[in-house]
Amino acid sequence: MTQATTAKQDSLPNLCTGPALLRLVMIAELLALVLVLNNGGLDGFNWVDLALTSLMVQWITLASAACICRLRPLLARWPLWAAVLLSYVLILTLTFLFTLLGQWFFLGYWWSPQPLDWSALGADLIVAAIFAGIGLQYFYLQQQLQRGERAQLEARIQALQSRIRPHFLFNAMNSIASLIAIDAERAERMVEDLSALFRASLSEATLVPVEQEVALARRYLAMEAARLGDRLQVDWRIEPLPGQPLMPSLLLQPLLENALYHGIGARREGGLLEIALAAENNHLHLLVRNPLGQSTPTPGNGIALANIRDRLAAHFGHAARCEVGVQDKHFCVRISYPITEQ
Incomplete structure (x- = not known):
């Protein structure tokens, strides 16, 4: 891997580390809680709904992180805007697939065929699009902040040495x-x-x-x-x-x-x-x-x-x-x- 490729890879959000995955899981769980509260409010809060929603959101989150992590060396060869766009499209694609799987399995479509709930599917994609954009921006800014701090620290170490x-x-x-x-x-x-x-x-x-x-x-x-x-x-x-x-x-x-x-x-x-x-x-x-x-x-x-x-x-x-x-x-x-x- 060339030095330029390494520098580009270092500028991409790094979702391969333990702390990053922990933050992703926590953010995904908060998103699931917000979705459940938005649907039923406090009076209609249901732990089963929270469990199913959390399972769906965590599936999408961890699968997206795993794919982006594995593709990181490839994305490092692309311009930053192209790498971010591909990551964004990948998250929406996984959201679409997992939502279809969720409707097929959890709503009983596999044993009682019925029309897909395209309205719910569209709502899930919109929510995923919003939070994926916010999440990618958050992790990108965090990566740049860590990169800047590391560069300053390395420069200080060099000066001290x-x-x-x-x-x-x-x-x-x-x-x-x-x-x-x-x-x-x-x-x-x-x-x-x-x-x-x-x-x-x-x-x-x-x-x-x-x-x-x-x-x-x-x-x-x-x-x-x-x-x-x-x-x-x-x-x-x-x-x-x-x-x-x-x-x-x-x-x-x-x-x-x-x-x-x-x-x-x-x-x-x-x-x-x-x-x-x-x-x-x-x-x-x-x-x-x-x-x-x-x-x-x-x-x-x-x-x-x-x-x-x-x-x-x-x-x-x-x-x-x-x-x-x-x-x-x-x-x-x-x-x-x-x-x-x-």
């Missing part, structure tokens, strides 16, 4: 300049590490293998080690992970940058940076722990963590967790989210 503190760039360049004369080979490695970090920050905001994210974090810490020296101690605890789990790109590096900038880098004696990664209950668990800095915390730490929460929510919704806290004079960040594999 590409954000690297200027002080880190300046420190890295100064370290490289100081190493050129005394250790050219190490300076060259730092240039390569810095290039890899910027390449990741400018890449598409997506999920990448955990091994790739860990390798990038190690390169970042190697650059910071050139500046901090023995003040920086790192303890990696990575347990065996099932399959090939994924992680949001450039998720780990900002956590490590915060730990160094607000914690270890702010201490004369430095400290130990602990990084633990494990899998449990089909969730990936990440822990970053560092000693508290000796200076007053700056607001930047909270902003970075809020950005990470936004990215996790964009990828995993409410299933992701990002908890922060202070324990034994150490700042801890705990992240967990459902394991997603390639």
Whole structure:
């Protein structure tokens, strides 16, 4: 499927998801209730009539949703007006067929032949035409709203991912300049590490293998080690992970940058940076722990963590967790989210 076809398909109302089907069922049930109340009023309300009307309306609704869902890849190749028109005609056709079936089965036409109730059939088609137009318009506008929100969120994620503190760039360049004369080979490695970090920050905001994210974090810490020296101690605890789990790109590096900038880098004696990664209950668990800095915390730490929460929510919704806290004079960040594999 081409990118243009995918974009068109994304602009069509999506009736293939669970929430969309639930809304359809609820709207159909409300329509059935309105029809029954319109026919008999409150005094003549009959639960049997409501059950039969609900069955008929739900048949038409779910059958229409199933057909439109299956035809969605085909409709994506057509102009939007043609796709909507075909969906509209399909709903009316199914309404006509199910209404004929309803008269044949529920009204006893199958055992006592009699003329069709064309007046009732016409009324059903008019009601279907009105509500189909309203429903398609509603789901189209909802789809466009979700598409716009998703585009804004992806743009924000991309902007957050590409954000690297200027002080880190300046420190890295100064370290490289100081190493050129005394250790050219190490300076060259730092240039390569810095290039890899910027390449990741400018890449598409997506999920990448955990091994790739860990390798990038190690390169970042190697650059910071050139500046901090023995003040920086790192303890990696990575347990065996099932399959090939994924992680949001450039998720780990900002956590490590915060730990160094607000914690270890702010201490004369430095400290130990602990990084633990494990899998449990089909969730990936990440822990970053560092000693508290000796200076007053700056607001930047909270902003970075809020950005990470936004990215996790964009990828995993409410299933992701990002908890922060202070324990034994150490700042801890705990992240967990459902394991997603390639």
